[in-house]
Amino acid sequence: MTDTVLEVSELSKSFRRRPVVDQCSFSLPRGSITALVGSNGAGKTTLMSMIVGLLHADAGEVTVLGHSVDDRGIAPGLSYLAQHKPLFARFSIAEMLRFGRDTNDRWDDAYANRIVEEAGLDQRTKIKRLSPGQRTRIAIALVLGRLPEIVLLDEPLADLDPVARRAVAQLLMSDAADRGTTIVLSSHVLADLVDVADRLLLLRSGRMQLNGNTEDIVNEHYVVRGTTSAPDGEIVGVIGGTSVIRGPRPDSTVLPATLDDVVLAHLSGVE
Ligand SMILES: Nc1ncnc2c1ncn2[C@@H]1O[C@H](COP(=O)(O)OP(=O)(O)OP(=O)(O)O)[C@@H](O)[C@H]1O
Structure with a gap:
């Protein structure tokens, strides 16, 4: 416990x-x-x-x-x-x-x-x-x-x-x-x-x-180029043309997020 x-x-x-x-x-x-x-x-x-x-x-x-x-x-x-x-x-x-x-x-x-x-x-x-x-x-x-x-x-x-x-x-x-x-x-x-x-x-x-735990938080996010869509999840922020998405990573071709990406995205948010 x-x-x-x-x-x-x-x-x-x-x-x-x-x-x-x-x-x-x-x-x-x-x-x-x-x-x-x-x-x-x-x-x-x-x-x-x-x-x-x-x-x-x-x-x-x-x-x-x-x-x-x-x-x-x-x-x-x-x-x-x-x-x-x-x-x-x-x-x-x-x-x-x-x-x-x-x-x-x-x-x-x-x-x-x-x-x-x-x-x-x-x-x-x-x-x-x-x-x-x-x-x-x-x-x-x-x-x-x-x-x-x-x-x-x-x-x-x-x-x-x-x-x-x-x-x-x-x-x-x-x-x-x-x-x-x-x-x-x-x-x-x-x-x-x-x-x-x-x-x-x-x-x-x-x-x-x-x-939460930093590792879990990172694993709950992924990144995609562009800002158009988030197939499995919610765009939490956009940094330099890259969207950080909270949701299950669709497959291994999609880039994982780093802790930096996640924090920056949540701090900047979506305009
Ligand atoms: N006693 C107070 N009276 C009025 N406003 C206050 C008071 N204390 C804090 N604030 C306001 O509350 C907000 C949050 O302040 P706080 O100091 O908790 O932020 P912080 O995240 O610690 O910031 P920093 O990283 O700059 O130290 C600020 O806008 C600040 O101006």
Whole structure:
């Protein structure tokens, strides 16, 4: 039986009567890594904020580790890293890690220190002297040092150079594989997450367009040149004169889709 650790049901939120998250539902199994993808303004941060209990939903329900989430703060067992990566600028890295140790009941000092060391950072350096990418590494050390069961990271890889991005991706994948941590990472760029995630949630204008295992999602689509017809399925988007169709691939002469095709098509839609 699948061990579901996060369940989101019909979650909705409007700002000034404009739906920003619209009846979103999904559930995540323990140990999975999910890419939450959507264009700028699609509702990713709003969705995450409701899941972690920092924003009150207009409707719907979130269940984290079997407990219903309300707006009284972050559920035990869940760690959240906001897009602006909150750290104390005047602290040194060592002081920041000590703060993590002193303010969390569950804390693995050796693990947090190892993450910082692997980033090649001197613990005496002040946070304000770090580059955005280096701050990300410290913020991730603080998040994983708490040994959470579920981690939500809002655009964690955006500031990282390719080498650092790979290192952080490896770190997250090891954490999920070794500790069974369930991880959700948001990005507006699929390429950032494609090698890391085994599941995909795609938000478009607040609606959940795709939800599932990446391999299954890819296999549910195929591509054909032109835009005229979709014999077995529905055209979900057209990219550079090629239609991406959701439906069973008619035969082996028809090209399979890539994950890139599928995401781009769903994000651009059919005019
Ligand atoms: N507190 C708020 N009041 C009014 N509108 C808001 C508020 N928070 C978010 N919005 C609007 O809701 C929409 C979704 O914002 P959100 O930050 O969730 O998107 P996002 O997918 O995380 O975008 P990005 O990739 O740019 O971070 C945007 O149009 C934004 O302007």
